[in-house]
Amino acid sequence: MAAPLPxxxxxxxxxxxxxIAGLRRVxxxxxxxxxxxxxxxxxxxxxxxxxxxPLAVAMPQTTEQVRRVLTTCQELGVPVVARGAGTGLSxxxxxxxxxxLLSLAKLSRILSIDPANRVAHVxxxxxxxxxxxxxxxxxxxxxxxxxxxxxxxxxxxVAENAGGVxxxxxxxxxxxxxxxKFITIDGDEIALGGESLDGPGxxxxxxxxxxxxxxxxxxxxxxxxLPKPPCAQVVVAxxxxxxxxxxxxxxxxxxxFIPAGLEMMDxxxxxxxxxxxxxxxxxxxxxxxxxxxxxxxxxxADGIARVRxxxxxxxxxxxxxxxxxxxxxxxxxxRKGAFPAVGRLAPDYYCMDGTIPRKHIAHVLAxxxxxxxxxxxxxxxxxxxxxxxxxxxILYDANKPGDLERTEELGGEILKLCIAVGGTITGEHGVGxxxxxxxxxxxxxxxxxxxxxxKHAFDPRGLLNPGKAVPTLVRCAELGAMHVHDGRMKFxxxxxx
Amino acid sequence: MDADLSDALAQTVRAAASGEPLQIVxxxxxxxxxxxxxxxxxxxxxxxxxxxxxxxxxxxxxxAGTTLRDLEAALATHHQMLAFExxxxxxEATLGGTIACGFSGPRRPYAGSxxxxxxxxxxxxxxxxxxxxxxxxMKNVAGYDVSRLMVGALGTLGVLLDISLKVLPRPTAELTxxxxxxxxQAIAKMNACAARPLPLSAACxxxxxxxxxxxxxxxxxxxxxxxxxxxRRTDGEEFWRGLREHxxxxxxxxxxxxxxxxPPAAPLAPLSGEWLIDWGGTQRWLKSNARPTEVWxxxxxxxxxxxxxxxxxxxGEVFQPxxxxxxxxxxxxxxxxxxxxxxxxxxxxxxx
Numbered sequence: 137m138a139a140p141l142p143x144x145x146x147x148x149x150x151x152x153x154x155x156i157a158g159l160r161r162v163x164x165x166x167x168x169x170x171x172x173x174x175x176x177x178x179x180x181x182x183x184x185x186x187x188x189x190p191l192a193v194a195m196p197q198t199t200e201q202v203r204r205v206l207t208t209c210q211e212l213g214v215p216v217v218a219r220g221a222g223t224g225l226s227x228x229x230x231x232x233x234x235x236x237l238l239s240l241a242k243l244s245r246i247l248s249i250d251p252a253n254r255v256a257h258v259x260x261x262x263x264x265x266x267x268x269x270x271x272x273x274x275x276x277x278x279x280x281x282x283x284x285x286x287x288x289x290x291x292x293x294v295a296e297n298a299g300g301v302x303x304x305x306x307x308x309x310x311x312x313x314x315x316x317k318f319i320t321i322d323g324d325e326i327a328l329g330g331e332s333l334d335g336p337g338x339x340x341x342x343x344x345x346x347x348x349x350x351x352x353x354x355x356x357x358x359x360x361x362l363p364k365p366p367c368a369q370v371v372v373a374x375x376x377x378x379x380x381x382x383x384x385x386x387x388x389x390x391x392x393f394i395p396a397g398l399e400m401m402d403x404x405x406x407x408x409x410x411x412x413x414x415x416x417x418x419x420x421x422x423x424x425x426x427x428x429x430x431x432x433x434x435x436x437a438d439g440i441a442r443v444r445x446x447x448x449x450x451x452x453x454x455x456x457x458x459x460x461x462x463x464x465x466x467x468x469x470x471r472k473g474a475f476p477a478v479g480r481l482a483p484d485y486y487c488m489d490g491t492i493p494r495k496h497i498a499h500v501l502a503x504x505x506x507x508x509x510x511x512x513x514x515x516x517x518x519x520x521x522x523x524x525x526x527x528x529x530i531l532y533d534a535n536k537p538g539d540l541e542r543t544e545e546l547g548g549e550i551l552k553l554c555i556a557v558g559g560t561i562t563g564e565h566g567v568g569x570x571x572x573x574x575x576x577x578x579x580x581x582x583x584x585x586x587x588x589x590x591k592h593a594f595d596p597r598g599l600l601n602p603g604k605a606v607p608t609l610v611r612c613a614e615l616g617a618m619h620v621h622d623g624r625m626k627f628x629x630x631x632x633x
Numbered sequence: 634m635d636a637d638l639s640d641a642l643a644q645t646v647r648a649a650a651s652g653e654p655l656q657i658v659x660x661x662x663x664x665x666x667x668x669x670x671x672x673x674x675x676x677x678x679x680x681x682x683x684x685x686x687x688x689x690x691x692x693x694x695x696x697a698g699t700t701l702r703d704l705e706a707a708l709a710t711h712h713q714m715l716a717f718e719x720x721x722x723x724x725e726a727t728l729g730g731t732i733a734c735g736f737s738g739p740r741r742p743y744a745g746s747x748x749x750x751x752x753x754x755x756x757x758x759x760x761x762x763x764x765x766x767x768x769x770x771m772k773n774v775a776g777y778d779v780s781r782l783m784v785g786a787l788g789t790l791g792v793l794l795d796i797s798l799k800v801l802p803r804p805t806a807e808l809t810x811x812x813x814x815x816x817x818q819a820i821a822k823m824n825a826c827a828a829r830p831l832p833l834s835a836a837c838x839x840x841x842x843x844x845x846x847x848x849x850x851x852x853x854x855x856x857x858x859x860x861x862x863x864x865r866r867t868d869g870e871e872f873w874r875g876l877r878e879h880x881x882x883x884x885x886x887x888x889x890x891x892x893x894x895x896p897p898a899a900p901l902a903p904l905s906g907e908w909l910i911d912w913g914g915t916q917r918w919l920k921s922n923a924r925p926t927e928v929w930x931x932x933x934x935x936x937x938x939x940x941x942x943x944x945x946x947x948x949g950e951v952f953q954p955x956x957x958x959x960x961x962x963x964x965x966x967x968x969x970x971x972x973x974x975x976x977x978x979x980x981x982x983x984x985x
Contacts, residue, residue: 252898254828275828297774308772310781311749324958331896333741333915336938336953337963338790339748342781346774363830390689392712392802432830434852491770493690523771563772571775578775582762586970590777593965606776 144234147214152191155212159194159236162204167242169193178237181222181229182284183570185486185540190217190231197242199317199325199355206353207323209236215599216321218349220260220292223284225487226568228296228348228604235602240291243355246270253331254361255314260291260354264298267359276361279306282564283472291354297346299564301397301471302428304522306362308564310345315358318344318351321595330358343590348566348605351594365430368396370464371440373447374421374454378402381423382498384450385521388427389494391446395439397428398522399471402501405478405518405529412477415470418454425452425521426471474518475529482514482531486543489571490554491563494524503553504528511546513539525563526554552577567605575605576612584609635682637696639755639763639794645675646792647761649975657788657977659698659730662723666734667787667980669947677792678727683707684795685769691800692752692769697729697793704728708800716744716801720877729793735785738877739835739846742827742897742912748784750799756783756791759971769797782966788977789985790970804848807834809869810861812843816901816910819843823913824898832857835873838910839883844872876911879943883909883918889945891919891928895937902931918942929953950983960984 147155159168169175170192179187191214196202209216215235222229231237244261251274256267264285268277281300282288288298293309294316306312315329328344329335344351375381381400388398401409401417401424410417417424425447429439440457447455458464470477479485492500501517508515508530519527528550532543551561551574561567561574575584587606591598649655654672664670681698688711695704701721708714718738719731732754737746753767756779767773767780783791814822819838826833826845832853835846846869847857858865866872875881884890893902897914906921921928925941932939938953945951955963967974967985974985 251828252824253896254824255896297778299772303772307745307749310778311745320958320962324961326959326962327956328959330936332894332937333746333912334735334785334894336940337955337959338786338966339735339782339784340959340962340966342748342778342784345778347777351777363828365830386689389691392805394801432832432853432856434856435832435849438850438852491772493687493692493770495687495689520772525772558768559770560768560773560775562775563770564774566774567776575775579765583764583766583776586758586762586764586779587776589969590779590966593962593969 144232147191147234151212151214155208155214155236156192158208158212159192159205162208163194163196163201167195167197169195178219178222178231178239181219181224181227183225183227183568185534186227186230186569188231188233190237191233191235193237193239195239195242199243199319202238202243202353202355203319203323203325205236205238206319206321209599210321210323213597213599215602217601218295218353220289220295221263221287223288224292224296224566224568225489226562226566226570228566228568228601230569232602238353240289247356249274250331251276255331256359256361258290258357258359260294260357261289264288264290264293271361275364277364278312278359279362280309280312283475290357290359294345294354294357295347295349296566297564299520299523299525301399301520304398304520305394305396310342312360313341313345313357314360316341316344316354317356318354320352321597321599326352346566348568349601350591350605351600353600367433367436368428368430368464369436369440370458370467371427371429371443371447372417372456372467373425373427373452374418375423375425375451376421376453377451378423378501379498380451381425382501384425384447384452385497386494387446387450388443389522391442393439393442395427395443395522396430397426399426400424400517400519400521401471401474402517404514404516405474408477408481408516409470409474412480413470413473415466417470421453426467471518478516478518478529478531481516483533483535486530486532486547488526488528488530488547488550489562489565490551490559491523491525492554492557492559494521496557497521497524500526500553500557504550507546507549511542513543513546523563524559548574569604572604572607573615575607576615581609581612584612636679638680642675642677642680642792642794643757643761643763646757646759646975649673650760650973654975654978656980657792659727660700660723660725662721662726663730663734665943668951668982670977670980672978675792677729678725680794688713692797693800694769694795694797695728696795697727699728701726701728701731712803713800714803715750715798717741717747717750718877719747720879722878728796732784732793732796733786733788739837739873739911742915743833743835744801748781751781751784751796752799753797754780754783754793755795756793758791759973759976763794767797771799787980789967789981790976792976804834806851806854807846807848807869808854808858809866809872810845810847810858810863811866812845812863813841814838814843815841816908819910820898820914826861827897827913831860833913836913837876839881846873883907883920886920887944888920888922889941890943891921892940892942893917893919893932893935893937895932895935899935899937902935904928904931925949952982
């Protein structure tokens with residue numbers, strides 16, 4: 137397989153000894169993992185195709201310990217990779233063999249729920265779903281709901297700007313976080329925003345959100361809490377033709393109201409999900425749309441009527457509306473469990489994350505099917521159709537020689553297709569190491585250089601999560617995948633960052 | 634007349650690196666904001682025109698010099714709107730100026746701010762390079778979120794060229810209700826309402842009256858009225874426009890106007906002057922002759938920040954002073970985008 141990162145220079149014996157001694161001084165007993173056995177569980181995140189054993193795993197219990205881990209690494213010039221729950225799908229938390237893995241898992245306290253200002257102050261290791269559970273007694277909840285919300289942490293959500301099924305109506309992490317505290321590699325604690333809707337200065341909160349641990353380490357998050365909608369129902373529509381389902385998505389968005397969620401599954405995904413979760417999906421359908429309506433009783437009733445009419449007009453062969461909460465949960469269980477369900481169809485799967493303008497959904501799905509046949513690799517599609525955020529799951533067998541290489545190549549083709557129709561290579565999973573080469577296709581050298589300059593403003597020595605998210609210009613040039621803009625290839629000074 | 638002046642503008646910025654710095658000038662409607670501008674004017678209003686609007690995608694892309702008036706008229710023909718309800722502050726207000734100032738109107742606490750609707754931008758950095766960030770799709774995490782960083786940066790990090798925004802359908806019905814309440818009572822009620830699933834779209838308190846707007850379908854609005862009570866106003870639209878455009882009597886003054894951004898339930902800060910409480914409690918306007926340091930200290934004590942929005946000393950600092958480490962990051966970022974300091978020098982801060 138393609139090496140995701142350049143091989144890292146091993147630390148000298150002496151430096152390694154000083155690092156471990158330094159970390160021991162700042163961390164309590166049991167919070168520094170150094171044996172291979174202890175470090176092994178941290179060798180990968182949710183993208184398990186890439187693995188690296190970190191030099192050491194630091195597990196601070198306090199913000200001050202985080203700060204001292206960072207300054208220790210900074211003083212010795214050792215790179216640091218921050219990690220939340222390790223559920224990320226782009227290898228953003230892939231460790232470095234010559235670096236420290238900084239786990240925020242022990243910073244897992246909900247500091248306070250403030251019902252008057254409708255915010256929660258939480259540490260980065262708090263699980264996404266735990267926030268909504270803690271806010272529930274006040275009739276409030278935290279809206280972004282990535283599929284991994286039982287396990288994923290809010291710190292990781294901030295690092296990746298995580299989305300979820302309901303972000304169609306309620307926005308992404310960036311729209312639902314009002315403040316963070318983070319620590320720079322120099323050990324400065326910086327507070328951005330808070331309980332008000334904006335902070336002073338440049339919008340660094342937006343810049344930090346989705347920055348994949350490249351700019352600072354988040355140690356506290358203030359999230360917005362919303363009143364729980366009194367009513368929610370889901371409409372499930374089956375289509376005999378995926379093109380019709382794609383048209384229904386565009387028609388719903390164009391009709392003048394925004395549902396809470398609008399998800400699509402194709403034939404392969406429907407069958408896998410049904411076998412797995414027994415949600416009651418129609419097995420013969422070519423495509424399924426799940427459309428959630430929430431709000432007041434009036435809003436939901438109005439929405440259901442509109443959605444039903446549009447689905448039928450676009451050729452739905454069957455439309456079902458959840459009648460009670462148990463049925464609604466069951467219908468969603470199929471969608472939320474779709475990834476593991478598809479995972480049962482093959483030894484391995486590779487999840488893509490391109491986002492496209494919604495009007496191209498039908499065309500892009502047809503192209504993906506064509507590519508799938510050409511490569512001889514099945515692809516299941518289960519995705520956030522309302523946002524145009526695709527998740528093609530390529531099924532393969534890593535033990536079969538050549539399968540992974542062909543999978544990566546097919547994935548690359550799919551991402552190129554997304555860029556070609558005006559989309560992006562990643563909607564919510566992040567670039568990490570996984571899509572770093574595709575960044576060369578989406579951005580021109582001057583843009584990548586600007587990203588490096590931003591990184592440099594926060595982390596001049598490049599010690600925070602080096603090698604992720606933004607490729608070096610040298611890497612892009614070597615790939616030969618340098619994008620040609622305005623009919624000419626540009627090679628500015630390559631050596632700087 | 635629509636025109637794409639990108640290349641000419643980029644060339645001017647490149648030339649400025651070895652010459653006189655530039656002050657970016659759009660429609661001029663927001664020249665009162667920020668610190669007094671200096672440098673050679675760089676007119677950008679001619680770089681105008683809607684580049685792309687696909688109503689079914691809920692996305693509009695326009696050049697920065699496009700007037701808000703033209704943009705909103707184009708959206709209105711498809712029953713769509715800029716949901717952050719930006720103030721114009723003048724007929725010549727441009728999209729670029731609105732985004733550079735990061736202004737949002739009464740709907741902001743319930744629908745989102747200018748930066749929330751930002752999807753992507755093409756900019757000229759201080760080196761005169763034309764760069765694209767973000768895109769025209771709803772979700773995009775490829776690269777740092779530079780387009781949102783531009784919102785409210787007052788052109789100090791880049792000249793905005795094209796901007797892609799998410800737009801929303803217009804609600805079919807809106808209703809304004811009023812309640813006779815003191816400021817303290819109004820703050821409590823605005824927050825109590827926001828904690829309930831009501832279709833709020835604005836909430837403001839001025840001189841013993843709380844104004845609440847609800848939006849949605851006819852049915853939804855009717856049901857909300859039944860729950861909320863209050864007196865139905867027939868001049869609601871006019872009131873919210875007056876508030877958004879600072880044309881209410883409250884704003885007709887020579888006294889310095891401060892904007893305080895505080896937690897929505899925070900008690901009123903102990904500052905002399907007259908208050909108007911908007912955004913459900915979180916944005917508060919204060920007419921006051923208090924010393925800037927006094928206002929900044931009071932805002933910080935309320936866990937918020939304050940901006941000298943209009944009037945007062947425009948040669949001094951107008952934004953809440955930043956802690957040293959954060960100020961350093963700002964200076965670093967300014968250098969990252971504009972190493973020679975040619976874009977709107979001094980507009981944001983005396984330091985950069």
